[in-house]
Amino acid sequence: MTTIQDQDHDQDRDRDRDRDRDREKDAARPPRAVVGSQISHDEEMFGAAFDGKVVRRFFTYVKPYKHRIYIALFSVLVFTGAQLAIPLIIRYAIDKALIAEGGSGSILLAAMAAFAVIILINYGASYLQDLLVGLTGENAIFDLRRAMFMHLQHVGLSFMDKTEIGRMMSRLQGDVNSLQEFLENSITAIGDLVLLVGIIIIMLVLDFWLGLLTLSVVPVLLFVRLVWLPRARVAFRTARETNSSANGALAEGIHAVRTVQGMGREAVNFELYKEKARENLRSHLRSAKFAQAMIPIVDTLTGAAMGIVVVVGGALVLDDALDIGVMVAFLFYVQRFFDPIRSLTIQYSVMQRAMASGQRIFEVLEVPIAIADKADAARPESIEGEITFEDVTFGYVRGLPVLNDISFAVRKGETVALVGPTGSGKTSITSLLHRFYEVWDGAIKIDGIDVKDYAKAALGQHIAMVLQDPFLFTGSIFDNIRYRTESASREDVERAAKVVGAHEFISLLPDGYDTMLEQQGRNLSLGQRQLLSFARALVADAKILILDEATANIDSYTERQIQIALKRLLDGRTGIVIAHRLATVRGADRIVVLQEGRIVETGTHDALIAAKGLYARLYALNYASFDDIPEDILADAITEQART
Numbered sequence: 001m002t003t004i005q006d007q008d009h010d011q012d013r014d015r016d017r018d019r020d021r022d023r024e025k026d027a028a029r030p031p032r033a034v035v036g037s038q039i040s041h042d043e044e045m046f047g048a049a050f051d052g053k054v055v056r057r058f059f060t061y062v063k064p065y066k067h068r069i070y071i072a073l074f075s076v077l078v079f080t081g082a083q084l085a086i087p088l089i090i091r092y093a094i095d096k097a098l099i100a101e102g103g104s105g106s107i108l109l110a111a112m113a114a115f116a117v118i119i120l121i122n123y124g125a126s127y128l129q130d131l132l133v134g135l136t137g138e139n140a141i142f143d144l145r146r147a148m149f150m151h152l153q154h155v156g157l158s159f160m161d162k163t164e165i166g167r168m169m170s171r172l173q174g175d176v177n178s179l180q181e182f183l184e185n186s187i188t189a190i191g192d193l194v195l196l197v198g199i200i201i202i203m204l205v206l207d208f209w210l211g212l213l214t215l216s217v218v219p220v221l222l223f224v225r226l227v228w229l230p231r232a233r234v235a236f237r238t239a240r241e242t243n244s245s246a247n248g249a250l251a252e253g254i255h256a257v258r259t260v261q262g263m264g265r266e267a268v269n270f271e272l273y274k275e276k277a278r279e280n281l282r283s284h285l286r287s288a289k290f291a292q293a294m295i296p297i298v299d300t301l302t303g304a305a306m307g308i309v310v311v312v313g314g315a316l317v318l319d320d321a322l323d324i325g326v327m328v329a330f331l332f333y334v335q336r337f338f339d340p341i342r343s344l345t346i347q348y349s350v351m352q353r354a355m356a357s358g359q360r361i362f363e364v365l366e367v368p369i370a371i372a373d374k375a376d377a378a379r380p381e382s383i384e385g386e387i388t389f390e391d392v393t394f395g396y397v398r399g400l401p402v403l404n405d406i407s408f409a410v411r412k413g414e415t416v417a418l419v420g421p422t423g424s425g426k427t428s429i430t431s432l433l434h435r436f437y438e439v440w441d442g443a444i445k446i447d448g449i450d451v452k453d454y455a456k457a458a459l460g461q462h463i464a465m466v467l468q469d470p471f472l473f474t475g476s477i478f479d480n481i482r483y484r485t486e487s488a489s490r491e492d493v494e495r496a497a498k499v500v501g502a503h504e505f506i507s508l509l510p511d512g513y514d515t516m517l518e519q520q521g522r523n524l525s526l527g528q529r530q531l532l533s534f535a536r537a538l539v540a541d542a543k544i545l546i547l548d549e550a551t552a553n554i555d556s557y558t559e560r561q562i563q564i565a566l567k568r569l570l571d572g573r574t575g576i577v578i579a580h581r582l583a584t585v586r587g588a589d590r591i592v593v594l595q596e597g598r599i600v601e602t603g604t605h606d607a608l609i610a611a612k613g614l615y616a617r618l619y620a621l622n623y624a625s626f627d628d629i630p631e632d633i634l635a636d637a638i639t640e641q642a643r644t
Helices: 002-026 041-045 054-099 105-152 157-161 165-206 208-255 257-262 266-318 324-365 426-433 456-462 477-481 490-500 503-508 526-540 556-570 582-586 605-611 614-620 631-643
Strands: 387-394 403-410 415-419 441-446 463-466 544-548 574-578 590-595 598-603
Touching (some): 165 324, 208 257, 426 544, 463 526, 477 490, 490 503
Parallel strands (some): 415 590
Antiparallel strands (some): 590 598
16 A cells, blocks of 8 residues: 555645646747647536446347357356366375375376366366457447447537547557457456455355365455545556547548648657657656556465465464365465456456547547438439528527628529628538538528538538549548448549549549549549549539539639639539639639628629629629738728718
8 A cells, every 4th residue: 555655645645746847848839729639528418437338338239149159158157167287287196195194096097087178178178268259359349439420420419519539549449459458357357256255155164164264365455445446446547548638639630631831830849749748758657557566466475375275274284184185286276366366456457448449439529510401301303403591590609609690592503602701600501501500590592491400411412512622532532432422433533523624634543434543532622622522522413412612723725724614614514613813713604702700692693793892892802802802801891882
């Protein structure tokens, strides 16, 4: 107990010293802008308290393989029984063949034969147990990972917006592995408990008073564990949390490496990540100390118990009150008695990691699917494509709306361009149409039916999205173009690529449509990625198209290709375009001008120019893109418009 308390005091002093050192650094520390320095919404949503339901939840994934577990448990019991029999065979050989008068070689040979049989049983039972538990663990963990991935594909984007990728990957990989380790150790732990009880019973049967005297060291062990357990539980839980935090920081630093290098923040990022890694190191060192603290204590108590057997048992043997074979058996049992205790002590750290990991995993599975289909959700095979926004109010944080009373309609086959300063609500409108989020007030309708009454799969079928920074998956160009429609043939893919003008550059690639794309298609230019995303939307053949136009600077030839592709893509479809380039705006049937979450103007390009409102003022600045307008000039234009 003193050792554990000393460790606690040492750790407390270390933490205080580290905090003081960190405070001294704060004044010179650069701004915390990256590398997981923000407060984690993931940890806010996921507590770290011990949850007794974890085991029951986990074993629902093991249940389909229960017959394997039953056989494995039987194998463990057979193995444990064989372990208990070995000292009894040795006792029999000593007392009946070596010490007793009239002992013979045949008795010794019989004991040796029995010993050999026990060894074979040990091997067979141990092999069968390890095989079945390993197979069950792999299958159960596969099912759990599949369930987590499937659930995460359907949770609301409001959750994903607040969740760090690194932390979620930690749950999908490290935490799941901890549960697999727990399953494999649980079967062994049952065998250890049975062995422990069996040894106690056999020792008391062999010699009741010597057995009680030998077991007198157990209360000391129990008292030490009562002091150790709560501290160890906190240490193991903290280690998992800091590991998740460090993984989140690492993932963020890797994903943002272009920005980091572009702004010369490598050294700053390293210092910020080093803090996370150091905190993780401290917590793991602390948990490792607790995991190992019980082992020397158990070893010491083992020596004490064996000393009792030698001294007291030896005295009884000298007084002819105890057979020497019984004393030898006691020595074996005492040694074996503390083996399962030592094993259970080590396994306790495994269990604690698994309990913390299990809670975190099942909290992921308990994240509500914020947007679920109604029982009678509409699943039309085709739609006309008329869109209506009716007094829509929405925000990402309650009390802070980003859209206020938005009302407009898009007729079948019409293209509407959304124009406005950054933060005016353009992207939010398109996200609501696809029902990534729920509106606070008002309604969004497609063909007169509220989007809430459509099945999400139906919305995905009839609405195609082309994002500002097109996301291409690792794989061939062919597979990326037909991503939405896997039944599309090679001819369908090539036809779509030709329509949007992507076929020419694809044909020049070494492997054509079979060219493998790197992560997010980084081996293609932004313009090429945009054209591939157009082709993908065309193959999907959706009636409604949502386009968030790319803002990055591209060469004039590629821009012209994109404008031609966009016109072809929108032909015959209802389109909502978040327009940044003036060429796109002029080509729209109607323009909706947004400012601070409200519609301030709507009409055709010519009508808005004639109205001499905000759109006309922005257009008159003669920038190629609204996003190129400097913020001060944009603010002046908005202020001047407000005065008029």
